[in-house]
Amino acid sequence: MAQQANHPLPNGYQLEEYTIERQLSLGGFSIVYLAQDAAGVDVAIKEYLPNSLALRTEGQTCPVIAPEHLGAFRYGMKCFFEEGRALAKLSHPNVVRVLNFFRANETVYMVMEYEHGRTLQEFIIKHKGHISERFIRGVFTRMLNGLREVHSCKLLHLDLKPSNIYLRTDNSPVLIDFGAARQTLMNEQPILKPMYTPGFASPEHYGSRKDLGPWSDIYSVGATMYACLAGGAPQAADARMANDELVPAMVRWEGQYSDHLLEIIDWCLSLNHLYRPQSVLSLQKTLVTPATNAADAPVAKPPDNWVNRLVDKLRS
Amino acid sequence: MKFTIYQGSLQGGRANNEDRIAYCYSREALLMVVADGMGGHHFGEIAAQIAVQTLTEAFQREARPEIFDPFRFLQRSMSNAHYAILDYSLAHKLDDSPRTTCVACLVQDSIAYWAHSGDSRLFLLRSGKVAAQTRDHSRIRLLVDEGVISQDQAATHPERNKVYSCLGGDVSPEIDFSRKTPLERGDVLLLCTDGLWGVMPGEELALALKNVNLMQVVPGLLQEAEVRGGPKGDNLSVVAVCWEQGYQEGGHDSAVSTQMMSPGEVTTKLEEFGRQSGHKMELTEEEIEKAIIEIRSTIEKYNSGK
Numbered sequence: 001m002a003q004q005a006n007h008p009l010p011n012g013y014q015l016e017e018y019t020i021e022r023q024l025s026l027g028g029f030s031i032v033y034l035a036q037d038a039a040g041v042d043v044a045i046k047e048y049l050p051n052s053l054a055l056r057t058e059g060q061t062c063p064v065i066a067p068e069h070l071g072a073f074r075y076g077m078k079c080f081f082e083e084g085r086a087l088a089k090l091s092h093p094n095v096v097r098v099l100n101f102f103r104a105n106e107t108v109y110m111v112m113e114y115e116h117g118r119t120l121q122e123f124i125i126k127h128k129g130h131i132s133e134r135f136i137r138g139v140f141t142r143m144l145n146g147l148r149e150v151h152s153c154k155l156l157h158l159d160l161k162p163s164n165i166y167l168r169t170d171n172s173p174v175l176i177d178f179g180a181a182r183q184t185l186m187n188e189q190p191i192l193k194p195m196y197t198p199g200f201a202s203p204e205h206y207g208s209r210k211d212l213g214p215w216s217d218i219y220s221v222g223a224t225m226y227a228c229l230a231g232g233a234p235q236a237a238d239a240r241m242a243n244d245e246l247v248p249a250m251v252r253w254e255g256q257y258s259d260h261l262l263e264i265i266d267w268c269l270s271l272n273h274l275y276r277p278q279s280v281l282s283l284q285k286t287l288v289t290p291a292t293n294a295a296d297a298p299v300a301k302p303p304d305n306w307v308n309r310l311v312d313k314l315r316s
Numbered sequence: 317m318k319f320t321i322y323q324g325s326l327q328g329g330r331a332n333n334e335d336r337i338a339y340c341y342s343r344e345a346l347l348m349v350v351a352d353g354m355g356g357h358h359f360g361e362i363a364a365q366i367a368v369q370t371l372t373e374a375f376q377r378e379a380r381p382e383i384f385d386p387f388r389f390l391q392r393s394m395s396n397a398h399y400a401i402l403d404y405s406l407a408h409k410l411d412d413s414p415r416t417t418c419v420a421c422l423v424q425d426s427i428a429y430w431a432h433s434g435d436s437r438l439f440l441l442r443s444g445k446v447a448a449q450t451r452d453h454s455r456i457r458l459l460v461d462e463g464v465i466s467q468d469q470a471a472t473h474p475e476r477n478k479v480y481s482c483l484g485g486d487v488s489p490e491i492d493f494s495r496k497t498p499l500e501r502g503d504v505l506l507l508c509t510d511g512l513w514g515v516m517p518g519e520e521l522a523l524a525l526k527n528v529n530l531m532q533v534v535p536g537l538l539q540e541a542e543v544r545g546g547p548k549g550d551n552l553s554v555v556a557v558c559w560e561q562g563y564q565e566g567g568h569d570s571a572v573s574t575q576m577m578s579p580g581e582v583t584t585k586l587e588e589f590g591r592q593s594g595h596k597m598e599l600t601e602e603e604i605e606k607a608i609i610e611i612r613s614t615i616e617k618y619n620s621g622k
Contacts, residue, residue, distance in 0.1 A: 088614035
């Protein structure tokens with residue numbers, strides 16, 4: 001049976017003290033709107049509305065939930081609360097801030113700060129293959145500050161990817177969408193399908209998930225950096241486990257980026273989680289250590305690989 | 317308190333898992349319990365469940381946030397568990413009372429106190445060596461102590477699983493207590509059932525758990541032990557804690573810190589086996605309201621500075 005997409009609340013709809021401006025995104029579990037609060041400030045509102053369990057047709061405001069789905073719907077709501085709880089505790093410039101949380105239309109809503117900018121995903125598409133090392137180091141060092149804060153609250157993000165990293169107009173990153181985040185110590189098995197995005201999810205995401213840890217988010221960080229260079233997602237981890245066709249960053253971009261950065265990317269993308277950086281702090285420490293070798297200096301190398309090789313040949 | 321803790325259990329080759337494990341902690345105290353329901357007896361798993369529940373419930377009641385008298389606490393709750401098992405068999409008119417081994421350890425102020433009855437063990441592992449361990453209440457243990465048989469013979473002796481003390485049953489249990497044992501940073505306390513120690517000696521466990529993150533290594537040890545146990549292997553269970561007192565960076569990310577807990581708060585992890593534990597699917601209206609109020613107050617708390 002084809003799954004029907006839920007209809008968003010209409011533009012101009014008054015939701016408590018907020019006025020819906022338009023839909024920003026539609027996911028399997030929620031709809032995100034751009035709205036204005038009473039003072040006219042832009043906010044992002046996330047509405048819990050799992051596609052498979054609740055249906056809202058055009059013109060309706062309250063979703064229809066079949067009685068047999070009510071249990072699962074409420075269970076999912078628990079996860080949504082988890083996300084709210086997690087974010088409410090986090091107060092960090094590189095993590096999206098929750099402003100309000102309320103119940104309406106037989107479901108729940110989370111109000112978050114809205115900032116002008118774009119996702120890293122949009123940035124990657126726009127600058128396909130031409131993202132500078134400087135930019136990558138700058139964005140990721142700050143993004144890791146946010147992720148460190150998340151981990152220090154004993155939370156894992158579990159769905160890190162370019163479209164969940166938001167860039168403000170000054171290119172400072174903000175982590176958004178903690179829909180997959182779970183308290184690491186929680187032992188509950190997911191009833192709703194676990195959420196992950198192929199290419200960015202770690203090998204542990206696919207298995208029994210008992211090995212999930214900070215290193216799993218670190219895999220996703222590596223995949224996201226890889227995507228910055230490649231312009232698209234790397235091979236999915238489950239496919240890599242079967243037949244690893246991922247060209248190491250070290251091989252693919254040799255000479256175009258510093259060996260130091262490329263090594264970090266490959267390190268994060270180790271299939272065995274024990275071989276990856278075990279904490280964000282250790283990754284961050286490496287990332288901010290400037291490449292010691294002068295030849296590694298990021299700007300010194302011309303981007304064009306074959307020209308580079310030709311010059312080298314002529315020199316020797 | 318700062319520590320890393322892992323608990324896990326595997327069924328081995330048995331039809332069901334009669335081991336029960338749990339840990340719970342408050343801001344100042346940590347309790348770990350392992351119980352091995354006795355297979356030959358009916359309802360072994362029920363005895364084990366009662367034992368674990370009685371101890372954790374007592375902890376939840378009494379840790380405020382410290383336990384006033386640790387040894388008394390262990391003594392009292394283990395003998396309460398014994399009587400609770402007897403009550404159960406009376407109430408259900410069982411011919412024979414179910415039985416279980418039990419080992420429990422309480423840590424507070426970085427001092428460990430433990431007690432046991434039967435042949436589930438506690439090992440204190442320090443820098444790759446066994447620094448202390450419980451002495452099984454088994455005939456075999458006595459024979460080894462008297463020099464009648466050797467360690468190696470004991471490992472394969474047909475009666476190696478027979479214990480003379482346990483919770484439940486018509487004889488009052490013999491409970492042994494440790495000394496007050498101060499812990500050092502990096503010490504590992506490992507409580508386990510014979511399914512584990514029977515195939516993996518303490519020395520091996522000590523070496524395997526030297527300077528590692530328990531969360532990563534213990535699951536592998538359990539699996540290895542299950543393989544060694546073979547197709548008819550016993551249930552195997554473990555609760556292991558690595559004491560990480562001290563505030564230096566570099567504590568494992570998975571470490572539990574109880575600093576932020578309120579004095580009356582207790583966290584309990586009680587594992588259930590055998591059946592798909594009923595997921596609490598339904599959130600009541602009340603719970604939804606409560607969750608929202610909680611989130612809103614957290615938002616206010618953390619945003620008020622802005």
